[in-house]
Structures are given as C-alpha cells and as structure tokens.
Amino acid sequence: MKLSGQMAGRFRLVAFKKDAKGEIVPSSQRVAADWFNNLILDQGLEFLGHNTSHALRHMMGYCHIGSGNSTPSSGQSNLDSRLAVSDDDVDTDTGAVNGDTPYVWRRVVIEFAPGAGTGNISEVGMGWGSDTSDLFSRALILDTDGNPTSITKLSDEYLQVTYELRLYPPTTDAADTITLDGITYDVTMRAADVGSYGGSYTGWSLELGSTSSGNNSSSYRGYDGNIGDYTGAPGGSYDSSSTPTIEDYVDNSYTQYKTIKFDLDEGNFSNGIRSVLLQQGWGRWQLEFSAQGTGDAINKTSSKTLSLTIGHTWGRASI
Structure with missing residues (x-):
C-alpha cells in the first residue's frame, strides 16, 4: 500500500537600499523578479529519504544565487556559476489554501547584504547547506512572460529572495x-x-x-x-x-x-x-x-x- 504526496516551489526577488538606521528606503525598493517556478532536483528528493529527521523546512535553509543560464535539469546538483549563498532568514510564514486544489505552504525570506552577489544574477536555488552541491531546487530567473532573464544587484543594495514550498494532498482516492x-x-x-x-x-x-x-x-x-x-x-x-x-x-x-x-x-x-x-x-x-x-x-x-x-x-x- 502506497500513499502519495507531491510538492512544488517558486521564487520572488526584491531589491532595495537601507538608510543609516537600517530602514528600507521606500523609493529604492523594486521587485527584481516576480513569482516564478523552480525545479526540485533529484538529489533533493533523494536527500529526504536518507535524512528522516529533517523536515521539509530544512530544505529551505540556504539560498544560492548565481550567473549561469543552463536550462534546469533534474539531475543537476549545483548552480552553473554561484555568486553568493546566504542563510540570513529574516521572515517565515505558513498557511493553507482550500478549494478544488488544496495545498499547504511555507515561505521563507532569505536576505543578501550589500556586496554579496553583486552584479548580474540569472539563477537561484534553495538547499539544506552552504556547499555548492547542497541544492534542493534550482531555477532560472524568469521575466513576466516566462522567459529567462537576469537582474542586477548593485553593490549597495540588499536582495531578499522569497521561496515558497507547497505540498499538495491528493483529493481523489x-x-x-x-x-x-x-x-x-x-x-x-x-x-x-x-x-x-x-x-x-x-x-x-x-x-x-x-x-x-x-x-x-x-x-x-x-x-x-x-x-x-x-x-x-x-x-x-x-x-x-x-x-x-x-x-x-x-x-x-x-x-x-x-x-x-x-x-x-x-x-x-x-x-x-x-x-x-x-x-x-x-x-x-x-x-x-x-x-x-x-x-x-x-x-x-x-x-x-x-x-x-x-x-x-x-x-x-x-x-
């Protein structure tokens, strides 16, 4: 007897500057890339089987950003060209969505400080650790039409990456x-x-x-x-x-x-x-x-x- 559940994830990137008090400068805040989907990697699925004490939230502990542009493939283990990694979790939230396609979700916001990942960013991933091969998921940054693109992080900018992971229960027997x-x-x-x-x-x-x-x-x-x-x-x-x-x-x-x-x-x-x-x-x-x-x-x-x-x-x- 087997019971089956499925999962999916997506990203959102926001860039901004802070004033001397550490507050966000409203005029500097911009959505660098709105919600786009990721690919959960084979090694991410496999890691869950070998680490029974890890909750899915542990797969969301580290965000990796890079400048590569290869099409995400399930067999990959790292970004093409990593620029920076951060585990600075500044916010988390959880919830559930009901209806014809119910799911539960968890969101984490990881922040990159000025100087981290400066330049053009075109790929992003989430993982359980800081090593380059510790990836659970990977995605190319997409524009509003769903095409691969890159964003530019200035040397004095902060970047917040929001990752949302969803779990979908089956609604049929x-x-x-x-x-x-x-x-x-x-x-x-x-x-x-x-x-x-x-x-x-x-x-x-x-x-x-x-x-x-x-x-x-x-x-x-x-x-x-x-x-x-x-x-x-x-x-x-x-x-x-x-x-x-x-x-x-x-x-x-x-x-x-x-x-x-x-x-x-x-x-x-x-x-x-x-x-x-x-x-x-x-x-x-x-x-x-x-x-x-x-x-x-x-x-x-x-x-x-x-x-x-x-x-x-x-x-x-x-x-």
Missing part, C-alpha cells in the same frame, strides 16, 4: 488489496484532515519530517467506523497502535515504508477494524478495509496481532 489470514480486503486510501496547516502529528505540514513524522503511537489509530471525507477523519471508536517501525530507505525509490502493529490488546472492536488513521510523511491519511465478497472489517481479536506495512512516496507537482 487510491485503491489496493491486501490479504490477511487468508482473506482478501479491498483497501480505499484517502488523505485526511486536508484544509488546515497542521502542527506536530496532525494534518498536513512542512514542519514534519519526510519519513519519520508521526512516529509515535498516538499518530496511528484503528477505528470501527468508515473513513470520512478527505477534509475529515474516520468515524466511530478508536484505539491507538504500538509505535511503528521505519523500514530502511531504498536508494532512488522516493518511498519510505513503515510497519504499524496492533498488539494483542489493541484494536479489538466487536465488529473488527474498519479503518486506520495514520501520519505518514508530511500528511495524514485514512485507510478503509472491506473483505471481498462479504464487506467485513478486519477480524482483529485479542488472540491476534495485526501488522500493516504502508509506503509514503513523494514527487514533484506542476503548478
């Missing part, structure tokens, strides 16, 4: 089957609690780790009721599982598996376990089980344990 104790169950897999920016172990959030988030028993529950809408959760009574086990990440799979276990004294409902709610990756999910032919729930009793291995896979979204 996925389906799978699983066989337990000789019985084949149809599984409906659906996002849960979509529509708000969650904190620790709740909802959807860039604050959570790519693979280890929700790694406590309260994040994994069995229910005797059906799953809810993708903005909600299963109904009925619930019982928490034991602490899940994280499987070893397989290189270049962009998928992390966890095994959750209901011990002998957990999840023993009179009508069985109909649904499971879990925090996996950056989101919350709900699974509903229905035995083929009978529609029965999972027959979990005090004489049986139940183990479910569930994968979280991540990739790029187009915006």
Whole structure:
C-alpha cells in the first residue's frame, strides 16, 4: 500500500537600499523578479529519504544565487556559476489554501547584504547547506512572460529572495488489496484532515519530517467506523497502535515504508477494524478495509496481532 504526496516551489526577488538606521528606503525598493517556478532536483528528493529527521523546512535553509543560464535539469546538483549563498532568514510564514486544489505552504525570506552577489544574477536555488552541491531546487530567473532573464544587484543594495514550498494532498482516492489470514480486503486510501496547516502529528505540514513524522503511537489509530471525507477523519471508536517501525530507505525509490502493529490488546472492536488513521510523511491519511465478497472489517481479536506495512512516496507537482 502506497500513499502519495507531491510538492512544488517558486521564487520572488526584491531589491532595495537601507538608510543609516537600517530602514528600507521606500523609493529604492523594486521587485527584481516576480513569482516564478523552480525545479526540485533529484538529489533533493533523494536527500529526504536518507535524512528522516529533517523536515521539509530544512530544505529551505540556504539560498544560492548565481550567473549561469543552463536550462534546469533534474539531475543537476549545483548552480552553473554561484555568486553568493546566504542563510540570513529574516521572515517565515505558513498557511493553507482550500478549494478544488488544496495545498499547504511555507515561505521563507532569505536576505543578501550589500556586496554579496553583486552584479548580474540569472539563477537561484534553495538547499539544506552552504556547499555548492547542497541544492534542493534550482531555477532560472524568469521575466513576466516566462522567459529567462537576469537582474542586477548593485553593490549597495540588499536582495531578499522569497521561496515558497507547497505540498499538495491528493483529493481523489487510491485503491489496493491486501490479504490477511487468508482473506482478501479491498483497501480505499484517502488523505485526511486536508484544509488546515497542521502542527506536530496532525494534518498536513512542512514542519514534519519526510519519513519519520508521526512516529509515535498516538499518530496511528484503528477505528470501527468508515473513513470520512478527505477534509475529515474516520468515524466511530478508536484505539491507538504500538509505535511503528521505519523500514530502511531504498536508494532512488522516493518511498519510505513503515510497519504499524496492533498488539494483542489493541484494536479489538466487536465488529473488527474498519479503518486506520495514520501520519505518514508530511500528511495524514485514512485507510478503509472491506473483505471481498462479504464487506467485513478486519477480524482483529485479542488472540491476534495485526501488522500493516504502508509506503509514503513523494514527487514533484506542476503548478
């Protein structure tokens, strides 16, 4: 069973000067480049699998600017010609957008001081470190028509780069089957609690780790009721599982598996376990089980344990 979420990012660049008190001179402020999309690199996706303790926000710690102009390619690891790097985070914000295409977002504003990156800038990237190869994403600076361009940063100017990373939960169901104790169950897999920016172990959030988030028993529950809408959760009574086990990440799979276990004294409902709610990756999910032919729930009793291995896979979204 696999659960899938996608991500996308974009940039905005603003240049300005400051007075002797450190205040922005309003007449000097200009939008050097308005919002334009980036390419999340293969190594960025891969880094998330190998660094389970890193939340997605850690991919936004360093901004790299340069003067190169090659078309961004997913296999790249650095800018063409880096001019400067900064981790001077002057502002952050988070939020959620509802509607037909819901997503959660986090924005960070990284500032470059006068003298840093002076000259013509045509490429930009975000990453987890200051080394040239520590890039999560890369983009060419684009004009309002979507064409590659360059901006000029004067020696006495500040440059603020805003990076927005979005997570897109699926709004449609996925389906799978699983066989337990000789019985084949149809599984409906659906996002849960979509529509708000969650904190620790709740909802959807860039604050959570790519693979280890929700790694406590309260994040994994069995229910005797059906799953809810993708903005909600299963109904009925619930019982928490034991602490899940994280499987070893397989290189270049962009998928992390966890095994959750209901011990002998957990999840023993009179009508069985109909649904499971879990925090996996950056989101919350709900699974509903229905035995083929009978529609029965999972027959979990005090004489049986139940183990479910569930994968979280991540990739790029187009915006």
